[in-house]
Amino acid sequence: MNRYGAHYLGWIAAAGVLIGAGSVSAADLATAVAEPAPAATEGFAAKSPWQIRVRGLGVITNDSGSIDHVPSAGLSYSDTVVPEFDVSYFFTDNIAAELILGTTFAHIKEDKAFNVPVGKTWLLPPTLTLQYHFTNFGKFKPYIGAGVNYSLFYGTSTKEGFHNLDVDNHFGVALQAGFDYMLNEHWGLNFDVKKIFLKTSWSADHDTLGHLSGKAKLDPWLIGAGVTYRF
Numbered sequence: 001m002n003r004y005g006a007h008y009l010g011w012i013a014a015a016g017v018l019i020g021a022g023s024v025s026a027a028d029l030a031t032a033v034a035e036p037a038p039a040a041t042e043g044f045a046a047k048s049p050w051q052i053r054v055r056g057l058g059v060i061t062n063d064s065g066s067i068d069h070v071p072s073a074g075l076s077y078s079d080t081v082v083p084e085f086d087v088s089y090f091f092t093d094n095i096a097a098e099l100i101l102g103t104t105f106a107h108i109k110e111d112k113a114f115n116v117p118v119g120k121t122w123l124l125p126p127t128l129t130l131q132y133h134f135t136n137f138g139k140f141k142p143y144i145g146a147g148v149n150y151s152l153f154y155g156t157s158t159k160e161g162f163h164n165l166d167v168d169n170h171f172g173v174a175l176q177a178g179f180d181y182m183l184n185e186h187w188g189l190n191f192d193v194k195k196i197f198l199k200t201s202w203s204a205d206h207d208t209l210g211h212l213s214g215k216a217k218l219d220p221w222l223i224g225a226g227v228t229y230r231f
Contacts, residue, residue: 048231055226057084062219074112100127119165122155145176165204172198188228
């Protein structure tokens, strides 16, 4: 073979090496592009942060209250069962905020000095709590919480002899404990207990006794059971 043939063979060999390298690089690039992204890991990142509950709620009040300048007097309030709705937002798997919404009523009675019914008031007590959720018990998910309550009294009515019943709106402190038992990814059962520390002022006019006022210490227990839905 002359020097020209060797020269051409050298160029052909070099071209083959370059073409082969280009083919390998292209295949590697195609594989990298086609490779699917890893699936989202299970846990908080894969869940919606929103959750709702619907409960039946028992409101059990502390029968305590007073009438100014009548040391022997005392107040009592009726217990009720009402529907309740709440919305939770999870900042992490463990930390959530819950807003509780519902309305109830209470019959007010003076049950010591005079033993007479005073009237009735409706109560709207929106309550916001910050909760810690325990996540290491599988489907059983207990939590504890604490927060603030603002109780609005409305729709008052009075019994015979009483007029102008007024109960002041007031802030209170709320403590909470409960659990969800999740049946599947979205649905669960819930049991919840709250204690609200609520003491407010009240006043009313009486046909014989004149203007009356005092303190009403309700401090209700809120005991609820219902259904949880996690979006």
